[in-house]
Amino acid sequence: MVNTKINLCGTEIDNPVIPASGTFGFGYEFAALYDINVLGTLSFKGTTLNPRFGNPTPRIAECPSGMLNAVGLQNPGVDKVISTELPKLFKVFDKPVMANVSGFSLEEYVETVRRLDTVERIGWFEVNISCPNVHGGGMSFGTSPEMAERVTRAVRDVTKKPIIIKLSPNVTDITAIAKACEAGGADGVSLINTLLGMKIDLKKRKPLLANKTGGHSGPAIKPVAVRMVYQVYDAVKIPIVGMGGIASAEDVLEFMLAGATAVEVGAENLVNPYACRDIIAALPEAMEKYGIKNLTEIIGGAH
């Protein structure tokens, strides 16, 4: 028998597989397909203080081995998330959940976290300072070490729950941002958010996405993500949640060897709604194949 349990910032979870925010709604849509209690946890749809429609459509484009999205943080706002969405999720999911939070100002991040902090079932905050699809916020907090540290300190002041800062790959040196988050009191970092990309419609001779640019995800970005997890593992002591193109149990092992304590599965949920369930089911066999008894043993094993 192999052991897939890992400890994520003080809480033990059954396995390291977490659906990534924005690819899993508030979870209950997927509960119609399978028992989502097989998941380690889940990171729910990025929540902001106020309701957001997001960007105009088209918001989605396909590219080789991946996709672009420019959804732009559509969500009903923190109060409705607490009153309507989370109760629906908690009916079908018994474990602590990860609250993914975004903002357009320091005050917004703080207020959103403060309101969500009252929800007992939230086990971790994942603070998104790296959304490439919103203007005047989002990624701008995640591309400067000073701003990243300020956001981290600000949310640190309003919650005792573990804070994981979600980092952008659209920077020259991701380790500098990770260190700044660690210095600001983060309990972990998650990476990578999507890579900024573009696709041109040849017939219209214009960018295909209404937002012009979008976030690139899917298997195409996996080597970039693995490299960044590897680098950040050398730079900080706090745990890393790795993500970027994960589609199989072998991919999970690869990210953990690079330095991830847990992983998030994103785009793959959209093409295979059973992706997380299938990856979790395949983990024990993959571990046996590579002689792994306890998953925690291999964290950072490639260094």
Next chain:
Amino acid sequence: MKDTVFTLLSNKEIAKNTYEWVLSGDTKGIREGQFVNIKLDGFYLRRPISVCDCDGDKLTLIFKVVGDGTAKMAEAAAGEKFLVLTGLGNGYNLSKSGHAPLLIGGGAGVPPMYLAARKLCARGITPTVILGFNTLSEVFYKEQFEALGCKVLITTADGSCGIKGFVTDAMAGLEYSYFYTCGPLPMLKAVYNASATDGEFSFEERMGCGFGACMGCTCETKYGYKRICRDGPVLSKEEIVW
């Protein structure tokens, strides 16, 4: 919603750049006005295609070649297997049809009208059908609708078949109790403005997942934001915000 393997029984070009697939598989729960999402080898995202007909274990899809994915689908051979997510979207509400409904399909929006027509006929209600195309070489399924007993009006933009003009030219002077329509956005807008009764519109949008998870296809309605894939693709006339 279900993800199961379908086998392609036949693939034929029924009009210019327009292909009809007949597949066999588990069609349980598929309704008129819904769509399926097909996994293709070599493409990351699935292809959402509206349901043209569904009878027993047979599923008929009609698609127009518009990009690399549909070009690949056009080359598929009988016997090939595809992973298909079925039962997607809300579908048409046929109980609202009244005694004399009108079905209006334009181009690649014609296929979903067929199952709606067949289901209405099964209820003893024979709809009038308007099918709009650009030109004669693109016309398809006229005979299939006529075989159901429907009165079929064809319009072509260049006048090479039927009434010269658009579907709205064929609507003028018709009396109907309710309508169902699917087609390109400019046509839907024109139908919205020309229609005399309530009705239902089926929309198209680029999708990520097709089942409500990614928020890639959201539109605004009078009742808030709706996901075309999950809360649509069918919206009622009174809730649409253009």
